[in-house]
């Protein structure tokens with residue numbers, strides 16, 4: 001396998017892209033991640049979006065013997081799953097609950113490699129009680145760390161109709177943002193939306209019938225999730241701190257799933273390269289290979305960018 005726009009380099013790890021029976025939990029762009037992250041025995045690697053540990057497990061394999069992985073996630077529930085999944089590497093990793101704004105204080109010092117696989121995990125979306133899903137009914141929450149911040153329900157109550165429209169238009173790239181925001185505020189004022197199914201229903205009614213190619217609530221839910229979790233601000237924090245957290249020669253890999261995220265990553269990497277703090281390893285974003293998209297539909301929107309600290 002050769003990442004699409006770097007034919008001069010060969011991946012060192014030919015990791016399989018299957019991860020058991022459940023395609024929903026296959027780590028995205030695993031082969032490309034290992035290629036650009038280039039983890040070696042004895043190295044210290046920070047997986048800043050550890051999730052259930054899919055990528056972390058393969059990174060751990062590559063840094064043995066003597067390596068150490070620091071797995072970070074803002075979701076304590078998912079870290080408990082990672083703990084079990086990584087049990088075979090006991091002693092070689094530590095898991096920490098934190099968001100990106102806490103990264104610098106959390107790491108013991110500059111590391112050899114850092115990895116970010118942005119967004120939510122399918123394990124979070126698949127749990128209706130977390131409030132991310134418009135397919136299964138749950139409370140209107142959407143927080144990756146339910147112990148902090150405000151649930152979606154409270155934000156929907158406090159945002160003005162104009163503010164809500166802006167969130168849905170900008171983060172969700174939703175052309176019917178005005179209608180949807182109006183319908184949501186009206187529902188809040190009358191019945192008071194409480195669950196994800198109720199919200200999905202309100203969006204469904206607000207969107208014209210002939211526009212229904214994807215589920216009509218997809219973009220609205222994405223926008224609210226980004227807003228609730230301050231995902232873009234968090235990413236900006238991580239990008240700003242990145243050079244100080246990498247050793248000279250250290251690599252950072254970021255996978256994003258949203259054009260706004262990818263734009264932030266692209267600009268931040270360019271600025272760092274201009275200051276000669278990093279070398280950009282991916283002139284264009286790397287996209288998943290067709291064989292991966294076939295078995296893991298979530299990966300179809302993934303874009304991977306990588307740098308090396310100079």
Ligand SMILES: C[S@@+](CC[C@H](N)C(=O)[O-])C[C@H]1O[C@@H](n2cnc3c(N)ncnc32)[C@H](O)[C@@H]1O
Pocket residue numbers: 026027028048049050051052053054055056072073074075078098099100101117118119120121122144231234235
């Ligand atoms: C796409 S999943 C990662 C999946 C993981 N690579 C795997 O293979 O299992 C993204 C994870 O990042 C976490 N996350 C997202 N934004 C975060 C942030 N700002 N700080 C810390 N963790 C974050 C989410 O809670 C989620 O578990």
